Amino acid sequence: MWKHSIKYVLLIIVLATLFSMVMYSTYQSLAYPSDDDGGNGGEGAGIFGEEGAKVFGSLALGLLALSFGYVLLKRGYIYSQRYLPKDEYKELITLIKRVYFQFRKPMFWLHVTVNIVATIFAVIHGYSFLGNVENIILYYAGIIAALAMIILTISGIIMWRRFWPMWDYKEPRKLIRWLHRQWFFTGILLLALAFHLLFGEIGGD
Numbered sequence: 001m002w003k004h005s006i007k008y009v010l011l012i013i014v015l016a017t018l019f020s021m022v023m024y025s026t027y028q029s030l031a032y033p034s035d036d037d038g039g040n041g042g043e044g045a046g047i048f049g050e051e052g053a054k055v056f057g058s059l060a061l062g063l064l065a066l067s068f069g070y071v072l073l074k075r076g077y078i079y080s081q082r083y084l085p086k087d088e089y090k091e092l093i094t095l096i097k098r099v100y101f102q103f104r105k106p107m108f109w110l111h112v113t114v115n116i117v118a119t120i121f122a123v124i125h126g127y128s129f130l131g132n133v134e135n136i137i138l139y140y141a142g143i144i145a146a147l148a149m150i151i152l153t154i155s156g157i158i159m160w161r162r163f164w165p166m167w168d169y170k171e172p173r174k175l176i177r178w179l180h181r182q183w184f185f186t187g188i189l190l191l192a193l194a195f196h197l198l199f200g201e202i203g204g205d
Contacts, residue, residue, distance in 0.1 A: 053128030054122045057072035059194070064149070070111035073100055119153040123147050140147060141195035148189035155180040 077100035079094050126146045133139040155176050178186065 050128075053125050056128070057125035059165065060118045060121035060125055060149075061197075063114040063121065064193075067111045067114045070104075072108040073103060073107050076100070110134060112156065115149075115153050119146075119149045122149050135199050137195055138199040141192045141199065144193035145189055145196055148185050152180060152185055152189065155175065 010135055077096055080089075080096045084093055088095060121148060129139075129142070133142075158176050159180055
């Protein structure tokens with residue numbers, strides 16, 4: 001069981017690393033264009049600047065919050081079916097079911113799209129401040145949050161597109177679903193974001 005799982009965990013790590021490298025390369029080419037002499041622009045010469053990087057961070061946070069709409073919709077439906085007494089809350093259960101099946105497809109596409117964009121914005125935001133953050137908690141909380149977003153986004157894309165070879169075997173499918181659907185990485189993401197925002201506000205005072 002775990003032999004297959006370990007291979008696919010490593011594959012996910014490799015994909016996450018490649019994703020980060022591509023984003024870093026893209027950012028460097030945009031934010032630090034070459035000088036007239038052919039060299040690279042100096043630190044702080046990027047087109048984004050500190051305020052621009054903060055905008056990317058704010059957009060990533062807003063889009064991430066928007067993406068949770070689908071999670072709340074689906075979990076609300078699942079938990080209402082599982083835990084609400086059917087005789088006592090029959091009308092409420094029916095209403096939640098109707099809302100879920102009416103909005104699940106558009107909310108799913110919104111969830112997928114904004115999560116991908118939010119992850120890209122978060123990586124740009126993080127790389128903009130890479131090595132320029134003095135507060136160690138702020139720095140590592142941001143890195144942990146970005147890594148959690150990358151893991152959740154890549155595992156979600158694999159589930160969405162049923163990428164070969166991950167979807168050909170039962171164990172990798174279970175592992176990828178666990179990575180994306182369990183609250184572990186989501187909890188890490190939310191906790192890291194809370195510390196990042198808290199110490200960002202403290203540092204900004």
